[in-house]
Amino acid sequence: MSASRAIFIVNADNQLSMMRPSAPPNEDVLQKLVEDFPHTISFDEVGELLLVRREQPVADSESGSGRWSLDHLFVTREAVPVLVEVKRWTDHRLRREVVAQMLDYAANASTSWTEETVEHAFRETCRRIGKDPEDRLREFLGEDGDADGFWRRVKDNLGAGNLKLLFVADRIPSELARIVEFLNEQMRADVFAVELGYFEGDGGIRTLVPRIIGATERAMAKKGRPPADPISPSEWLQAHIISKGEAFSQGLDALKKLMEEIGAEFVVPERKRDYLSIVIEQDTKKVLKPFSLGRRGQVSINFPYYLALSEQERLSFLNRYSAAVGPLSDDAANSFVSFPLDRLAEPNRAESFIAVACDWVHAIRDVR
Incomplete structure (x- = not known):
């Protein structure tokens, strides 16, 4: 997606607003948008997301304290952990350094996070936003969802390497895009990048335009996940x-x-x-x-x-x-x-x- 062209919105009263290409003023603004609106980084290969915690500590040993801090930890309805790192385009770490950073997190997550620590992080997040943890989980899973043992299944998926890694930025450089596509074809874990094109209009209106990188048919085939058979x-x-x-x-x-x-x-x-x-x-x-x-x-x-x-x-x-x-x-x-x-x-x-x-x-x- 080109970040150099404006986009236009026509409202119900046939009034046109121009959204100018821009950039988030700082990384915290972009992180807060992802925290508040996780559907902006959701797509078919990921599914709907439930926030466990922002700034989730990651230790480099089972008994160690949090050496690192993951920007966001989400889970899917299938209890699959989703690790999210957010950077601005202007951050030089968005090229190779962020990849090494994410792999450190993924490699240590299964020993650093227990069932209890992940559930506790979720409960703390719910308390912070004024939600009941049990109600919030049931709402997310739906009436037919199975909340019993959900956090144990999260831990089981972590241990099995069944997780998703997402790099998010207002622009994704070509170097990172190539690395993401390569990793997604080679790793058991799913690896994607989400470019959130950032636009601003008059009156403080902002528009985010997502572009997904890494969701290729070749990657699905290499992971043994061929496209589903057609169904009417x-x-x-x-x-x-x-x-x-x-x-x-x-x-x-x-x-x-x-x-x-x-x-x-x-x-x-x-x-x-x-x-x-x-x-x-x-x-x-x-x-x-x-x-x-x-x-x-x-x-x-x-x-x-x-x-x-x-x-x-x-x-x-x-x-x-x-x-x-x-x-x-x-x-x-x-x-x-x-x-x-x-x-x-x-x-x-x-x-x-x-x-x-x-x-x-x-x-x-x-x-x-």
Whole structure:
């Protein structure tokens, strides 16, 4: 991605805003953005992320104190640890030094972090942000997720070398990109870089434009992870939704009614099979993805894709969705907020949801 060209946002009132290429004023600003909005560095090969701790200590021996400090430790829903290092483009360490730094962290993590230390770090983070740790973990995993033994599975994955390493910067130099692609093909661990193109507009508005490096088909093949066999949306729905029973089938009928009204269709992502995207192809050939449907039967409202809407607009829709379908998985209008599909088996809820969803799609058509 070129960082030398501006990008433009057209809002719902047909007003154009120019976002100028810029750079975060310091590394802490970029780290805080990743902490607050982990979906900016999420993609198919990584999945949704739950923050365990920012500045996670790493010791160089099992009994040693923290010699180093990892910028962010996240985990996935599959209990896979995700180690994240954040640097600015102007930092000379972004070339080779950061790679050695990350490999030090990865090599020592399995002995430095026990099940108890990782869970304790998560609890401390939750206390800092005013969240209950058990509730936060259950919200992240979803109603069908298994919270029992989650931190033990994190530790097991660490010991098995089943982890993900992410380098994040406002620009990724070509030298680092080549190293990342090489490491991702050679290592058991997944290695990626995420370039968060940084743009600023009037009124303090900022835009982040992600670019993923390292997610190549060749790397997947070398790791013994060939692309999944093709599956049609109808086959996916039969396997994951209709098989759950009548209430989910009725909820699916309501969702299909909405999709007819907004001109959407189900699309199976190329690499992941744990959700269906609900996609609208506009006349301009732009693609909207306002919702997705997870295999646990959760309907996700994809707020993070439409942060160009004002926070006030997004909060208004969040409240309307909550009034329509009941409690949501999160109270933040910058998250992938979800609810169980079987709630739409109730006609009044289905009707209310469709009305809000149609307004939501109308609002986002011109902002992406």
